[in-house]
Amino acid sequence: MNFLHILGIFYRNVVIIRRSVPKLFSLFGFITVELFLWGFVTLWVETVAPADGNYDFMLLILSAFIFWSVFDLSQRSFGVSFLEEVWSRNIINLFASPVKLSELILGFALIGVAQVLLAFFYVTPLAFLLYTLNIWDLGLYIIPFFMNILVFGWVLGVVTIGLVVRFGPSADILAFFIPFLLLPFSAVYYPISVFPPLLQKLTFVLPTRHMFEGMRIAITEGIVPLHNVFWASALNLICGLLGFLFLYWMLRLARTKGYLSRLVQD
Amino acid sequence: MLLRARRLLPFFAPACRGEESPLHFVETQRDREPIIPNLDKPSMLRLFGICKQTLYKYLCCCYGEANIVLLTMLRKLQFFAFSSISVSTLMTTVLSVRNLTKQYNNFTAVNRISFEIKEGEIVSLLGPNGAGKTTTIQMLLDLVSPTSGDIEIFGKNLKEHREELLSMMNFTGPYSLLPYNLTPKEGLTVFALLYGVRDYKERAKFLLDEFDLAGLANKKIGQLSSGEHMRLGVAKAFVNNPRLLLLDEPTASLDPAIAQELRAKILKRVQESSGAVLWTSHNMREIEIVSDRIVFLSQGQIVADATPQTLKKRFGQEDLEEIFITIAKKPISKSL
Numbered sequence: 154m155n156f157l158h159i160l161g162i163f164y165r166n167v168v169i170i171r172r173s174v175p176k177l178f179s180l181f182g183f184i185t186v187e188l189f190l191w192g193f194v195t196l197w198v199e200t201v202a203p204a205d206g207n208y209d210f211m212l213l214i215l216s217a218f219i220f221w222s223v224f225d226l227s228q229r230s231f232g233v234s235f236l237e238e239v240w241s242r243n244i245i246n247l248f249a250s251p252v253k254l255s256e257l258i259l260g261f262a263l264i265g266v267a268q269v270l271l272a273f274f275y276v277t278p279l280a281f282l283l284y285t286l287n288i289w290d291l292g293l294y295i296i297p298f299f300m301n302i303l304v305f306g307w308v309l310g311v312v313t314i315g316l317v318v319r320f321g322p323s324a325d326i327l328a329f330f331i332p333f334l335l336l337p338f339s340a341v342y343y344p345i346s347v348f349p350p351l352l353q354k355l356t357f358v359l360p361t362r363h364m365f366e367g368m369r370i371a372i373t374e375g376i377v378p379l380h381n382v383f384w385a386s387a388l389n390l391i392c393g394l395l396g397f398l399f400l401y402w403m404l405r406l407a408r409t410k411g412y413l414s415r416l417v418q419d
Numbered sequence: 420m421l422l423r424a425r426r427l428l429p430f431f432a433p434a435c436r437g438e439e440s441p442l443h444f445v446e447t448q449r450d451r452e453p454i455i456p457n458l459d460k461p462s463m464l465r466l467f468g469i470c471k472q473t474l475y476k477y478l479c480c481c482y483g484e485a486n487i488v489l490l491t492m493l494r495k496l497q498f499f500a501f502s503s504i505s506v507s508t509l510m511t512t513v514l515s516v517r518n519l520t521k522q523y524n525n526f527t528a529v530n531r532i533s534f535e536i537k538e539g540e541i542v543s544l545l546g547p548n549g550a551g552k553t554t555t556i557q558m559l560l561d562l563v564s565p566t567s568g569d570i571e572i573f574g575k576n577l578k579e580h581r582e583e584l585l586s587m588m589n590f591t592g593p594y595s596l597l598p599y600n601l602t603p604k605e606g607l608t609v610f611a612l613l614y615g616v617r618d619y620k621e622r623a624k625f626l627l628d629e630f631d632l633a634g635l636a637n638k639k640i641g642q643l644s645s646g647e648h649m650r651l652g653v654a655k656a657f658v659n660n661p662r663l664l665l666l667d668e669p670t671a672s673l674d675p676a677i678a679q680e681l682r683a684k685i686l687k688r689v690q691e692s693s694g695a696v697l698w699t700s701h702n703m704r705e706i707e708i709v710s711d712r713i714v715f716l717s718q719g720q721i722v723a724d725a726t727p728q729t730l731k732k733r734f735g736q737e738d739l740e741e742i743f744i745t746i747a748k749k750p751i752s753k754s755l
Contacts, residue, residue, distance in 0.1 A: 158613055168609075169600055172600070246597070246655075248560075249560040251586035408564040409563075411523065417596075
């Protein structure tokens with residue numbers, strides 16, 4: 154593992170983000186707009202369904218929104234960092250350099266963490282200012298869920314890269330679309346009990362379901378549901394391994410079929 | 420100066436075995452033995468390295484740096500001397516390609532090609548469009564996996580020592596643009612890091628000065644002219660002081676004056692680093708100036724592998740471009 158290689162990938166992305174207004178907007182702008190949206194929705198829900206003591210809608214819905222944003226940003230920053238190399242036709246230079254696949258993934262993960270932390274430490278005070286929501290009230294319960302959300306974002310980022318390598322730059326829409334596909338089945342804003350029985354069984358394989366369900370239990374009951382932490386972590390590990398193998402397989406296929414050079418031609 | 424050098428040759432001449440011309444195919448010199456007694460191979464190489472560097476520095480003092488005529492003359496002189504005294508057998512084989520084949524379904528892009536490049540050698544890879552030059556270069560960079568055959572760089576298999584070998588190589592080509600949203604300074608810094616160069620800031624600054632890009636250091640790459648972009652691409656190719664350099668049409672789309680200037684800079688850097696170069700171009704004059712040897716590809720096969728002089732002699736033509744057209748049009752079976 155060469156630290157300079159990872160630093161190179163990190164530095165390259167920092168320079169781009171720092172300089173680009175649209176990228177800064179995608180980092181801070183979307184999350185601000187969505188915070189307003191979900192804040193107003195929650196205010197309305199509170200008026201029609203007054204809190205009965207068990208349900209603090211503001212905490213439940215807005216914390217779910219913030220953590221979903223963490224997941225979304227984690228996946229998107231990972232995928233877009235790779236797509237940036239494709240869009241700027243630099244991808245051949247990157248793959249012809251001595252950077253290992255693991256270093257590439259670590260570099261993207263590092264830039265993902267930096268973006269997620271920036272967005273998180275921006276949106277939590279903003280949520281407090283606008284809706285007096287103090288996410289830190291959740292205490293240390295959220296740490297295992299936060300970590301799992303972050304890691305699963307990377308896993309989907311790795312899968313996104315694999316798909317772009319296989320299907321070319323036209324598959325870039327997947328970088329933005331994949332998390333959206335999981336949103337209805339991850340029990341982000343509602344408990345899994347609202348799913349039909351079959352869907353409850355099918356969604357068991359989704360780490361996000363266990364993360365958000367566990368977090369909701371932590372908020373409402375004040376305990377850390379260990380079985381949710383366990384399943385979220387175990388499924389994350391399996392998905393991570395499969396994601397890495399998928400990317401490795403796609404890259405191998407790309408080298409055999411000549412897809413890598415096609416990435417700059419499409 | 421060449422004559423003076425030739426006069427020195429008899430001193431080494433007894434070592435020369437066989438009747439071949441010094442400018443004969445390089446492959447025929449493989450079997451020659453080291454010839455200066457009491458000197459092992461590394462010592463011999465060091466001795467020649469010192470001689471070459473001293474001569475280069477002396478000539479630079481006399482005639483100024485980056486003089487294309489001077490550099491070309493020096494390269495020819497060096498190759499002539501090395502060939503005459505069989506030192507090419509002592510020079511390390513930088514790249515060895517054996518029976519390299521790339522097949523896409525029913526189409527064979529590269530068909531069982533074999534060639535070598537020795538230390539300090541500039542070999543041109545020529546061929547008409549679609550001959551397999553770029554596929555060959557992409558296989559050498561591990562961007563494309565060969566269907567069969569071996570690639571060895573410094574005696575190590577590329578697949579097995581990918582990262583180690585890629586850190587000793589670099590390339591530039593028309594299909595690999597540098598990131599348009601960085602400045603040349605940032606771009607070179609990023610690539611210095613990606614190639615594991617420890618003093619990456621100093622290296623980027625040095626290359627900006629060396630390739631006359633200092634004035635453009637903070638301009639976005641996307642705003643550079645094609646000539647400036649090309650120069651930056653070549654500067655990037657030297658970011659890690661590569662020992663094997665792959666240059667895919669490094670002066671394409673440049674006007675003759677800028678192309679000549681860039682060629683001189685490339686030759687100067689190559690001369691200083693003793694690197695080996697694989698160079699492709701459609702500019703036959705350029706090929707003649709820079710090449711020690713030409714490997715000619717047609718329909719994915721090597722149809723000629725010789726020095727420019729040998730090719731001219733064989734075809735009875737003075738113009739390399741005419742030879743190119745002749746070979747390109749010739750069916751494979753009738754080629755050299």
